[in-house]
Amino acid sequence: MWLLRAETHPDKAQVYPVQYFDQVQVCNGLTTNTVTFKVNAMIRSLTTFALATAASALSLSPNGVQSGCMFSVPDVGDFNTQILHDWSSSSTSDDVFKDLQASTYTVDAGTAPFARRFDIVNIGQDTKDPSITLTVPGGQQHGPVSSAQITTGFADILYGSVRTVAKVSNVPGTTHGFSFYANDTQEVDLAFLTSDISVIHLTNEQLTPDSELSSYQVDAPSDAATAWHEYRVDWLPGVTNFYIDSELVHSIDKNVPTTPSFFLWNSWSNGNSWAAGPPTSNSVLKIQSVTAYFNRTSVASSIAANPGACVSNPFSILSAYYADKNVTTSAQSAFINGSNLYIDTSSLDTQLGGNPWSGTAKTLTFLYTYGTETRVFVAAQNSGTYLITPGGIDTAPGSVLVPSITAPAKATIDIISVVWGKSQISTASVWNALYNDSIKKYSFQLLDEFFGIDTWWGTQKTAVIWYTAADGSFKAVVGRENAWVKFT
Structure with missing residues (x-):
């Protein structure tokens, strides 16, 4: 036609x-x-x-x-x-x-x-x-x-x-x-x-x-x-x-x-x-x-009117949570700035589509890649601004590399990162407990006692556990403190 x-x-x-x-x-x-x-x-x-x-x-x-x-x-x-x-x-x-x-x-x-x-x-x-x-x-x-x-x-x-x-x-x-x-x-x-x-x-x-x-x-x-x-x-x-x-x-x-x-x-x-x-x-x-x-x-x-609006960005945000709310798409739009990542924690409610947990201080947690590195960013609401520039982990405030902890032979999942409150948990015993619960299909309760540490005293925390399932799909177990959860 x-x-x-x-x-x-x-x-x-x-x-x-x-x-x-x-x-x-x-x-x-x-x-x-x-x-x-x-x-x-x-x-x-x-x-x-x-x-x-x-x-x-x-x-x-x-x-x-x-x-x-x-x-x-x-x-x-x-x-x-x-x-x-x-x-x-x-x-x-x-x-x-x-x-x-x-x-x-x-x-x-x-x-x-x-x-x-x-x-x-x-x-x-x-x-x-x-x-x-x-x-x-x-x-x-x-x-x-x-x-x-x-x-x-x-x-x-x-x-x-x-x-x-x-x-x-x-x-x-x-x-x-x-x-x-x-x-x-x-x-x-x-x-x-x-x-x-x-x-x-x-x-x-x-x-x-x-x-x-x-x-x-x-x-x-x-x-x-x-x-x-x-x-x-x-x-x-x-x-x-x-x-x-x-x-x-x-x-x-x-x-x-x-x-x-x-x-x-x-x-x-x-x-x-x-x-x-x-x-x-x-x-x-x-x-x-x-x-x-x-x-x-x-x-x-x-x-000329929009310099930097289409600068190639070396960072890729794979998954993001604001408290227990999946905000991946909003985070990709809000935080990628030219060739950097820029996070202003004073306006997270506005940037990420609302307040998912009224009356509670919240964390922003996201998993991202830079080159061959996989990293985790964690910051509390209203904790300031963070500028992550291309370079080593020392140029990435609020970020840590994901740990390398070998899964047991019987495991059908591969855990990528475990975040509890304001910190990534890299203790081998905690990961082994998670793998054991996944193998036996047990539910587990999100408590300081389970993770072995109180990462944010006096505040009800959120857990985010990213993993790869048996079929290769990328998933996360997410929940608020005291909740019972399990791997699927």
């Missing part, structure tokens, strides 16, 4: 309907608004950089690695938006195509014989050779020539790396374009002319009529029409880099755009000397997948 919206084309006056497609991951509120790039030190100025004309195997560029809310692309830089498409196993449903646009506007003929019009009907699916298809129907003898184009659903891209796995048409008379585009002087193109698919045309359009030309050709894979290949365009500050099957084939350092843009994939004809045509039979561009990394200016604004 095609879901249409009307939007204004960034460089046209008319309004046209669009279709939103794809899966997009955008990081809002990131770590920094500085996007860094590693520009290839060797800027090539050759008019032609030859790629072996023999058939080459598909080789994909390495994916970006997410850190916090940024995506780090090896040897390229950091970006705040990622797009991932794989149409090799997906249908052209609304979900699959969300956040891309199918263009439906007309480009005037100008000096060309015909105008061209982008039509949604020309965007389809090949189920036998899984991919989406952009088709210029054959046999058109009058303009506007019906063509096909998809663009990103946003036009605020300022630098990016786009990898398209595609098969091109060998029917003469069309142009296939993979381009960053803001306007006719702010444009980066990787293009095939289907009248001669032995070469690929790489261009930074002239910034002014007097600018030096920056259009080059490289040899295309000899099987570009019959085999999948990755065509990659990296637009970076001061340079555009072009890759085929993950190998750098050319760099251009002239006429590099600096204006935010969108990215487009199209197949079109208007009968001019460039595109030729129109084609006599259907000319089909097949796209199997798209992987893209962008720096979007709107996301950079979110970064």
